[in-house]
Amino acid sequence: MTIVAEHYNYVVGVDTHARTHTYTALAADTGAVLDTATFPTTTAGTTRAIAWIHRRTHNGNVLAAVEGTSSYGARLTCALLAEDIPVAEVRPPNRNMRAMHGKSDAIDAQAAARSVLGQEIEELIEPRAAGARTALRILLAARNLMDHQRTANRNALTALLRGTDLGVDARQPVKDAQIATIAAWRITAHAEPEVMVARAEAKRLAIAVRAGTEQLGANRAALQSLAEELAPGLQETPGIGPVTAAIIVCAYSHHGRIRSEAAFAALAGVAPRPASSGNTTRHRLNRSGDRQLNRAFETIVRTRLSYDPDTRDYVARARATGKTSREIRRNLKRYVARSVFRQLESIMA
Structure with missing residues (x-):
């Protein structure tokens, strides 16, 4: 496995906003900050920002780590990809990180770049496809x-x-x-x-x-x-209608964006979280991830519970073992995430 710091010469972190984007260029091997600059989000500003990236990275092998690739950073993402600059989607710093390092656009841009330095190339989150x-x-x-x-x-x-x-x-x-x-x-x-x-x-x-x-x-x-x-045929799957299919396709985006069915389950917030203590071994619901995708899986499960014989048979067997309704629903959502991901991998390859 190859990490970002071994594969790329430079990483550029971008903190995106409505009016301006702030860019910080790092040397991937040392993590040293090369420069920081802010440009407007206009077409001309984006062109200047890309020229700045080329100058600061000496046209080397560079990765852009961009926040909000589907919102404030959507147009920038398209422009970077058009310039053959690969883009990785990163999440904003959490509260603990901001408590340690403070909050400013330059700090957030630097945090975006540093957040991917130690990641494996295969684990980078690709931006959602356009069109x-x-x-x-x-x-x-x-x-x-x-x-x-x-x-x-x-x-x-x-x-x-x-x-x-x-x-x-x-x-x-x-x-x-x-x-x-x-x-x-x-x-x-x-x-x-x-x-x-x-x-x-x-x-x-x-x-x-x-x-x-x-x-x-x-x-x-x-x-x-x-x-x-x-996604031809996805809506023929029991419980999946036009709205849930659209939510799933948007989250999955394109082949290669999500590396495994486990990652897809984590994205949907249906991967069970360990909650064991002492002599008690249990898991709890995952409350993180894409809540819209999680709601889509909840809708699919509830729909199947209303008419699908196989689903009802599973519920009867699970109740016989002492599982609660919440645990049963969590397991069903995890099963749906696995089967849907495999179907998407085959029809959207």
């Missing part, structure tokens, strides 16, 4: 926003109907049929102004809820098409 995967990420972010807005509008409508007598039974959350009826109301003059205003607001909220439902349907269709294009 259709970027479209998937945009659609997922849009779906999350639309879903929150629709839920907020539906809750506001229910609260309004419970607070004002508009002739609608709102003892339970309003149903789709009730929302359709309210959206078709005609607003006419009324003897009581508050009733007329309440009816108008109820109609506006109902129309917004129905529009949100239509937008979510179109979003789901787009996710289904793109996910099938990138």
Whole structure:
């Protein structure tokens, strides 16, 4: 196994922000800081930054360690790769590191570079691929926003109907049929102004809820098409629908980004954590990792629990051994992560 310090002559750490990026160049063999500079995130600023990298590294073998390769550093990552400068994704320093070394853009850029010096080349995290995967990420972010807005509008409508007598039974959350009826109301003059205003607001909220439902349907269709294009057959796996497939494909990104199924499970936060003490040997749920991917696996497991005979048989056997519901669900999520990773390795190679 070869580590970064043995393979590369220089490592450039980048602390990314909305307006500026801060770069620190290190000599890989000694860890000495060669220079630090800050450039704006504009196209011209990125061009100047890449020229600075070439000057400080004497066009040697260089690796860029970039924070936020899918957010603030996304455009920089594309520019670096276009210049044949390999990029490794790094995480921001944790609280303990900042307590020891302080906090500034230059310190964070240097920490980004140092964090990869001792890593093996095969263990570096590659940035997510662009193209259709970027479209998937945009659609997922849009779906999350639309879903929150629709839920907020539906809750506001229910609260309004419970607070004002508009002739609608709102003892339970309003149903789709009730929302359709309210959206078709005609607003006419009324003897009581508050009733007329309440009816108008109820109609506006109902129309917004129905529009949100239509937008979510179109979003789901787009996710289904793109996910099938990138990972053919994945949605035929029991429990995996368009949304969960899109989340999984975005996390996996491309062949080679994640080195093993164990790493994929760790990324999803479904790798069990040892929690043994004394005579007690046990594991606990992992609360780290990509929480959106973890939620996707949770959805898959719950879906399979509702209809899949094999899953139900496993639950019965596990309960007979004394396992709790939480332990059973954790084991099922780990199993799903393993099987999905192997499927992705075969269909996205």
